[in-house]
Amino acid sequence: MLWIRWLVLLLCWGVLSDSPRRRSPPPVEQLDFGFVPSAIYDTHAYYEPGSISILFHMVHAFLYVVQPNPFPKGEIMPENVVLLLQWIHYEAGFLLCTSIGIVFVVLTPIIATCFCMCRCCDNCGGEMHQRQRKNADCHRGFFTASLIATTIFIILGVFVAYAANHNISSQIRNTRRLINTNMRDLKTFANNTPAQIEYLTAQYTTAKNKVMSDLDNIGPLLGGRIHIHLEKEVVPALDGALRLAGAMRETKEALENVSSSLEILQEGIGKLQASLSEERASLSNTLSDPACTNGAVSPTCNTIRSTLPQLGINADYSKLPNVGHALANINTVLRIDLSNIVQRGYASFNDTPKLVKEQTRNIVTVKGMLDKIGAEINGFSKMFPVEASLANFTNFLNERHRSIEAFYPQIDQMDFYRWIACVAVLCTIVLILAFNILGLLCGSCGYDKQATPTTRGCLSNTGGNLLMAGVGFSFIFSWALMAIVTTLFAVSGNTEKLICEPLANRQLFKIIDTPFLVHPEKKNFLPGMLFQNPNIDLTLGSVYRECYENNGLYHALQLETMFNINSFLNRTVYNKDLAKLFESVKVDLKDITLLEQAGRDNLMNFANSGIGQIDYAAFLSEVNKGVTLVDLLSFCADLEDQADQLPRGALENALKGHASSIRTIHREQVVLLEQAMSTLSQSIKLLQKTSDDLPVKVTNILSAIDAAEFLIVHNASFVVKQETKNFMQSLEGYFKQYTGWVKSSLTSEVAQCKPISNMVDSMEIVGCSFIVDSVNTFWFGLGGCCILLIPSIIFSIKLAKYYRRMDTEDVFEDGQENWN
Numbered sequence: 158m159l160w161i162r163w164l165v166l167l168l169c170w171g172v173l174s175d176s177p178r179r180r181s182p183p184p185v186e187q188l189d190f191g192f193v194p195s196a197i198y199d200t201h202a203y204y205e206p207g208s209i210s211i212l213f214h215m216v217h218a219f220l221y222v223v224q225p226n227p228f229p230k231g232e233i234m235p236e237n238v239v240l241l242l243q244w245i246h247y248e249a250g251f252l253l254c255t256s257i258g259i260v261f262v263v264l265t266p267i268i269a270t271c272f273c274m275c276r277c278c279d280n281c282g283g284e285m286h287q288r289q290r291k292n293a294d295c296h297r298g299f300f301t302a303s304l305i306a307t308t309i310f311i312i313l314g315v316f317v318a319y320a321a322n323h324n325i326s327s328q329i330r331n332t333r334r335l336i337n338t339n340m341r342d343l344k345t346f347a348n349n350t351p352a353q354i355e356y357l358t359a360q361y362t363t364a365k366n367k368v369m370s371d372l373d374n375i376g377p378l379l380g381g382r383i384h385i386h387l388e389k390e391v392v393p394a395l396d397g398a399l400r401l402a403g404a405m406r407e408t409k410e411a412l413e414n415v416s417s418s419l420e421i422l423q424e425g426i427g428k429l430q431a432s433l434s435e436e437r438a439s440l441s442n443t444l445s446d447p448a449c450t451n452g453a454v455s456p457t458c459n460t461i462r463s464t465l466p467q468l469g470i471n472a473d474y475s476k477l478p479n480v481g482h483a484l485a486n487i488n489t490v491l492r493i494d495l496s497n498i499v500q501r502g503y504a505s506f507n508d509t510p511k512l513v514k515e516q517t518r519n520i521v522t523v524k525g526m527l528d529k530i531g532a533e534i535n536g537f538s539k540m541f542p543v544e545a546s547l548a549n550f551t552n553f554l555n556e557r558h559r560s561i562e563a564f565y566p567q568i569d570q571m572d573f574y575r576w577i578a579c580v581a582v583l584c585t586i587v588l589i590l591a592f593n594i595l596g597l598l599c600g601s602c603g604y605d606k607q608a609t610p611t612t613r614g615c616l617s618n619t620g621g622n623l624l625m626a627g628v629g630f631s632f633i634f635s636w637a638l639m640a641i642v643t644t645l646f647a648v649s650g651n652t653e654k655l656i657c658e659p660l661a662n663r664q665l666f667k668i669i670d671t672p673f674l675v676h677p678e679k680k681n682f683l684p685g686m687l688f689q690n691p692n693i694d695l696t697l698g699s700v701y702r703e704c705y706e707n708n709g710l711y712h713a714l715q716l717e718t719m720f721n722i723n724s725f726l727n728r729t730v731y732n733k734d735l736a737k738l739f740e741s742v743k744v745d746l747k748d749i750t751l752l753e754q755a756g757r758d759n760l761m762n763f764a765n766s767g768i769g770q771i772d773y774a775a776f777l778s779e780v781n782k783g784v785t786l787v788d789l790l791s792f793c794a795d796l797e798d799q800a801d802q803l804p805r806g807a808l809e810n811a812l813k814g815h816a817s818s819i820r821t822i823h824r825e826q827v828v829l830l831e832q833a834m835s836t837l838s839q840s841i842k843l844l845q846k847t848s849d850d851l852p853v854k855v856t857n858i859l860s861a862i863d864a865a866e867f868l869i870v871h872n873a874s875f876v877v878k879q880e881t882k883n884f885m886q887s888l889e890g891y892f893k894q895y896t897g898w899v900k901s902s903l904t905s906e907v908a909q910c911k912p913i914s915n916m917v918d919s920m921e922i923v924g925c926s927f928i929v930d931s932v933n934t935f936w937f938g939l940g941g942c943c944i945l946l947i948p949s950i951i952f953s954i955k956l957a958k959y960y961r962r963m964d965t966e967d968v969f970e971d972g973q974e975n976w977n
Contacts, residue, residue: 380510
């Protein structure tokens with residue numbers, strides 16, 4: 158049993174004790190530990206008897222009639238008298254039937270002796286004289302039919318007994334298969350368990366490698382978590398500063414556009430005004446032509462003359478202020494690259510993972526500690542010579558298997574002798590049946606109704622003698638047969654009711670597991686026998702149930718009670734040194750600078766650049782006006798329409814020439830001025846939008862950056878501690894996964910003890926289904942034959958009187974009956 162204890166201690170190491178409920182840790186990546194090498198067992202502990210099950214059910218029903226009482230409870234009674242009374246009450250049916258059998262065994266030889274002596278004295282049917290009766294044929298027919306029916310039932314009993322006898326021999330051969338498969342399963346269990354244990358210990362590397370991988374990537378993992386937590390405050394502040402850096406460049410471009418557009422407009426307006434004045438004077442001279450005095454032409458000329466004042470300038474850009482001062486300030490501001498400063502702030506904040514990695518370099522010592530833990534686990538698994546013990550157990554199984562196989566010829570020989578003995582017993586019944594059947598055949602065939610009792614034929618007389626021979630052999634063998642039946646009934650019947658039936662419904666385990674029943678000083682005998690601790694709540698029934706479900710031996714035997722797993726785990730996976738090392742992880746983010754002082758000054762200079770003092774209303778007022786008082790193209794179109802109304806001639810051509818000149822002015826001067834006005838309008842609007850509350854915007858951005866830096870410098874310690882704690886909990890979660898997987902594997906996958914329940918079920922099949930049920934069926938059939946021999950004796954004696962040749966007979970003379 159030493160190998161069992163070594164196996165018990167080795168299996169204990171992988172269980173994770175229940176820890177007190179704590180706050181739920183963050184989600185941990187699920188590790189894949191693979192599948193424990195499983196054992197495939199060959200034994201199928203199930204038996205279906207087939208057609209003979211009908212006979213088994215009949216016997217079970219008979220035993221239930223004999224013994225309908227429930228199985229007694231496993232309670233210790235203080236008084237032996239009470240125990241005796243309970244036993245008598247429970248065994249009442251068996252006692253009654255056994256008593257009847259004993260009475261039969263005792264009285265049958267006595268009755269046979271008395272019967273023989275009585276017949277020798279010509280009594281009890283021994284007188285060779287038969288009285289003539291009118292209903293003699295009716296009596297003979299009744300006795301013949303009764304004897305035939307009795308014989309048929311006896312034959313059925315013989316068949317039942319023979320079938321049971323043959324079933325024992327057939328099932329004994331199947332017993333070898335069960336023995337072989339159970340032995341193979343035990344060897345599989347012994348050979349597979351070390352590999353399963355080794356697989357459990359090897360999978361610690363999976364958890365260790367994952368922890369080491371996370372530690373190698375502590376910068377991206379832990380620093381990334383801190384970065385994600387802080388970026389909600391930091392990134393928006395830096396984004397605002399970066400947007401202002403872009404706004405500076407846009408402001409410079411807008412101011413340059415305003416300055417250039419204003420210069421173009423001031424210069425172009427002067428040229429345009431001169432061109433329009435010249436064209437207006439020329440057109441006025443044309444309208445002074447004498448041809449316009451003609452009565453038909455005069456209204457048209459007057460209409461054109463009234464529109465001449467519209468050929469003038471509408472906007473005056475000479476009064477608009479110069480933006481050169483603001484542009485100079487912006488150029489001064491842009492000498493410092495604010496975008497680069499902000500990008501350095503981004504880079505400083507994004508270097509949080511790198512900063513975390515640099516500040517946690519001492520964590521590399523954890524790797525050595527984890528290797529040490531793995532070495533301790535492997536060392537613990539090697540502490541006990543389990544493989545050697547299991548190898549010895551396998552050798553033991555091989556030796557026992559060879560011993561059992563060597564005993565097979567003796568079993569076959571003993572079974573053959575048993576079969577011969579049972580057949581011999583049945584042959585005594587067959588002998589009696591042979592006399593009965595031959596007597597019936599000879600008597601029935603040789604019977605002559607015309608013959609008198611003294612003149613009956615030889616064949617009829619032989620039939621009667623055969624029937625009486627059957628009676629003699631019935632008296633000779635019936636008491637011995639009943640002795641066999643009574644003995645088998647008392648032994649195998651009680652075995653069925655006291656062992657097989659309770660074992661089938663598992664009530665026997667409950668009886669055996671009753672506290673203090675097996676041993677008066679031990680509450681539970683099984684743990685007291687295995688672990689010397691009878692207070693452990695371990696029972697045969699629970700072990701059988703766990704093994705029947707193919708759970709692990711560790712769980713079935715509650716081996717955790719033998720080893721304090723908490724001390725082992727505290728000494729290995731959850732040791733204090735590892736916890737202290739994790740707690741010593743410190744991260745300081747004070748070196749992070751989001752915006753340098755130059756950047757801050759640059760933002761303030763931008764706010765004070767003077768773009769807010771520009772008279773945007775004056776600019777917008779002028780750019781919203783048209784370049785000219787009237788659309789020159791519309792004016793040209795109207796002028797041409799008016800010219801078309803005039804008679805063809807020099808005046809018409811002159812007016813169309815003026816229209817063409819005005820179009821040229823529009824194309825060459827007005828279009829350029831309109832483009833400059835559009836650029837000026839867009840730039841002014843952009844500047845106005847940028848300058849709106851610019852100091853407030855800059856102040857807000859600087860305040861947001863200050864707040865983010867304050868958070869990093871002063872309040873980030875809580876965030877760092879929280880995220881560090883979460884990170885360490887994730888590392889701890891990998892070990893919890895490993896220990897939880899080990900516990901689950903030990904419960905259901907390692908050292909699966911199905912062979913143990915298979916052995917119990919196989920013993921039940923062999924002992925109860927193969928042997929006890931067959932023996933019960935044998936005595937049931939044989940007992941029925943013995944009981945039926947009584948009416949067989951009576952009917953044979955009565956019927957033999959009608960077949961045997963009598964010495965005297967009744968003679969009738971003169972109507973009077975006289976005896977000869």
